[in-house]
Amino acid sequence: MTRTLIVLASILALSVPAALAAPPEGKGKPESPGKSSAAPGQSAEKNAAKKCKAERARIGAQAFMTKYGTNPNKSNAFGKCVAMQEKKAEAESSAAAQEARENAAKKCKKERTDLGLEEFRKKYAPPGHPNGANAFGKCVSRHAKKTTSS
Numbered sequence: 001m002t003r004t005l006i007v008l009a010s011i012l013a014l015s016v017p018a019a020l021a022a023p024p025e026g027k028g029k030p031e032s033p034g035k036s037s038a039a040p041g042q043s044a045e046k047n048a049a050k051k052c053k054a055e056r057a058r059i060g061a062q063a064f065m066t067k068y069g070t071n072p073n074k075s076n077a078f079g080k081c082v083a084m085q086e087k088k089a090e091a092e093s094s095a096a097a098q099e100a101r102e103n104a105a106k107k108c109k110k111e112r113t114d115l116g117l118e119e120f121r122k123k124y125a126p127p128g129h130p131n132g133a134n135a136f137g138k139c140v141s142r143h144a145k146k147t148t149s150s
Contacts, residue, residue: 048085052078097144104143108136 056064056078068084069077112120121132124139 048082048089051085052081055081101140101144104140107143108139111139112136 052068059067064081065074065077067077068081069075070080115123118132120139121135124135124142125132126134126138
């Protein structure tokens with residue numbers, strides 16, 4: 001009985017430190033939580049909250065609250081600013097995507113005229129498709145992806 005208790009106690013004593021050990025590299029919590037400036041791809045131009053924080057520092061808190069605040073004590077100014085910045089960024093990106101699709105459609109229309117319908121279908125139609133339907137759509141998709149990725 002005593003041996004069993006000793007063995008059990010030693011197993012328990014060894015398992016606790018293993019359970020509390022640090023997580024493997026790349027797993028677990030980051031070294032500096034809360035530092036969004038260290039977040040990749042989140043510069044002040046791309047992050048609405050950072051834009052608003054910079055503007056508040058530039059024009060002063062009182063002017064910032066007057067400009068963006070909508071409730072009686074203007075305490076919602078920061079949230080309103082962030083929401084407005086997000087809407088503006090979304091509108092700009094959707095406008096850019098729409099322009100890319102329109103430009104891609106124009107390029108494909110010109111390419112279809114230059115190549116001829118049969119060559120155009122051979123180049124862009126889905127493989128194995130009997131009559132080359134949707135070649136124009138595939139062309140627009142390719143050109144739009146090239147435009148947005150570059």
